Amino acid sequence: MLVLAVFVLGLLLGSFLNVCIYRLHRGESLITPPSRCPACGRRLRAGELIPVVSYLLQGRRCRGCSTPIHWRYPLVELLTGLLYVALYLYYPGVDFFLQAFLYSVLLVIAFIDLEHQIIPNRLVLLLGAFALLVQLLRPALPWGSALWGVLAGGGFLFLLAVVSRGGMGGGDVKLMAALGFWYGWQLTLLLLFLAFLLGGLTGIILLATGRKKRKDPVPFGPFLVLGAFIAGLWGEQILRWYLRW
Template identity: 45%
Template sequence: MFEIFILIFGLVIGSFLNVCIYRIPLKQTIVTDPSHCVACGKRIKWYDLIPVISYIILGGKCRVCKQKISMKYPLVELFNGAVYLWIYSFYGLSVQFYAFGFLASCLIVISFIDFEHQIIPNGIIIFMMIFGIIFPYFNKSLGYSDAVIGFFAASIPLLIIAILSRGGMGGGDIKLMAVAGLFLGWKLILLALILGCIVGSVIGLALILLKKIQRRDKIPFGPFLATGIFIAMLYGNQILQWYIGMYF
């Protein structure tokens, strides 16, 4: 039963993430303005805001103007709910669950915004940094020294790449890895960087081979870094133990 509660909680938060994904790039408030249809502007009633269920009942269309609602909305809700269950299966109801659930939700918002608009908003980074500074105080297995080193461990190499490539690496990517390092520590954030680069390289190469993009086309790196962070968050220690075990 508790897993069902975690899923519902994740779905509800996922609904709020949709608001963030849509409004933050447009510099609209995510707090005071009520939810409204992006096509006709009509306010959405509370019974049409039930995560996933309302989308199914409405047939994926606005109740007023009948314009199609993007599948992205229920998918984000479902994905966030599934991610919360995933994290709960690893950490139970612990400090790590709340911290990594928060981090994962931020990564979802960042990934969608970066993919659609090629930006990682500073407001989200600052919000993450506040919680990232608080997290080590409650997570005794991490500690502030590990968190501080983690802040610089992956962000400094990316900063060097950005300088040498004259803008080839976005500032948002650098800041993302810095604040994520506060949550993961230096070992896991370096692993996250490596994993993100591998995922980005594989997908980028596949898109080039499929002729979806050209070799010189720019693709947002944030979603790949977010993937690396998420993998390191859940499986990082096992991956490091496996790697070290190959040599010792």
């Protein structure tokens, strides 16, 4: 029963994350004005704001102007719902809320990067400050590991950015520095490995199916976020399995 409540909470917050994804990089306020259709500007009524359900009931279109609603909206809501259930099953008590905050910000970062090839500094700063605060109040790792994580994550991508001359963005470097602090150096190395593996495979698939050309930019942020999710939930098991092997 509680799992269902967590899922619904995730759907509702996912709806707010959609607002963040749409408005943050445009420099708009997250609170006012109330939600509008991006095509016709009509203010949405209560019945049109139910996560996923409204999208399906309205035939995936705006009720005012019939412009198709972007699939990103229900996807982000559904992803957030599932994410919260996964975190709820993995992390007891306060840790659930800490993890839910972390991954909510990461989800926003992934989708902004996917759409606009940019990782907003404000969000990375928020993550860094959050990681520092949690480490001060409720340390999950030794400080040494957290600081080496900054170097392993941020330092490695920084070197890559210098060598590749712009192939790796500054946003990715800063994001990895913040994540390195949160995860500590061991999980950070795993996170990077997973991100490069998933990013590489996706790149190959996109090239092979002709959906991208060799020179087209592919945002790396979403793969870092995916790697962070896997490393966060199953990293300890993967590392233990690897060391035994």
